[in-house]
Amino acid sequence: MQYLIDQVRVFRARAAAHTLHLAGLTQHHRPRAMLISCSDARVVPALLTAARPGDLFELRTYGGVIPPYDANTPTGExxxxxxxxxxxxxxxxxxxxxxHCDVVTAAMHDSLTASGITESDDDPAPLTGDVTAAGHWHVLSQLDALSNYPCVVPRLADRSLHLHAWFHEIDTGATLAHHPRASTFLPL
Structure with a gap:
C-alpha cells in the first residue's frame, strides 16, 4: 500500500514532468475512445495505449463482461x-x-463439468480446446452484446460509432485486433 501512496504523492510532479496540464482537464471531457476491459490488474488500458488523462474513457468489469441490455433493470455498465x-x-x-483470463478458464471448466467430465481436488478437469480461441470468442461475444444496446444501434447505422475487438496477450505484451473480413485476430 505504501508504494501506491508514494506514487499518489508525486503525481503532480510526474504530471508536470510530462507536460500534463491538469487544470485544462476541467474545461472539457471529450475522450478519444471508450475501452471496455477486464478488471484484472495485469491489464492496464492507459498503459497499453499510452493514453494521457482525458484520452480514454474506461469501463472495467469482471471478465470485461457486458451484460445484455435490459431497460427494466439498468446496470452500472x-x-x-x-x-x-x-x-x-x-x-x-x-x-x-x-x-490467462480467469473468467474464460472458469467458463471452460464449467463447460466440461456440464458435459459430464468431473474434477476432483487432486485432478482438475482438463481444459480441452484452445484457450486462446475461447478468449477470442469471449471478446466477440461481449462485442455482440454491446452492439445490441439501443444507444449503440443508431450510431452504428450512421457510422458515427465504430466498435473494435482487441485481445491482449499478457505474456508477450502483444495486442491483437479482430479483422472481420479475415475472421481472425491479427497484430495491431
Missing part, C-alpha cells in the same frame, strides 16, 4: 456505456480481452 455514447459522443469503443 449499461449506464456507463450510455453516458459514453450519448453524452461524451465517443467515436470508437474498444472491447479488449486478454490471455
Amino acid at each position: 449499461s449506464r456507463t456505456i450510455e453516458y459514453a455514447v450519448n453524452e461524451l459522443k465517443v467515436a470508437d469503443i474498444i472491447v479488449c480481452g486478454h490471455s
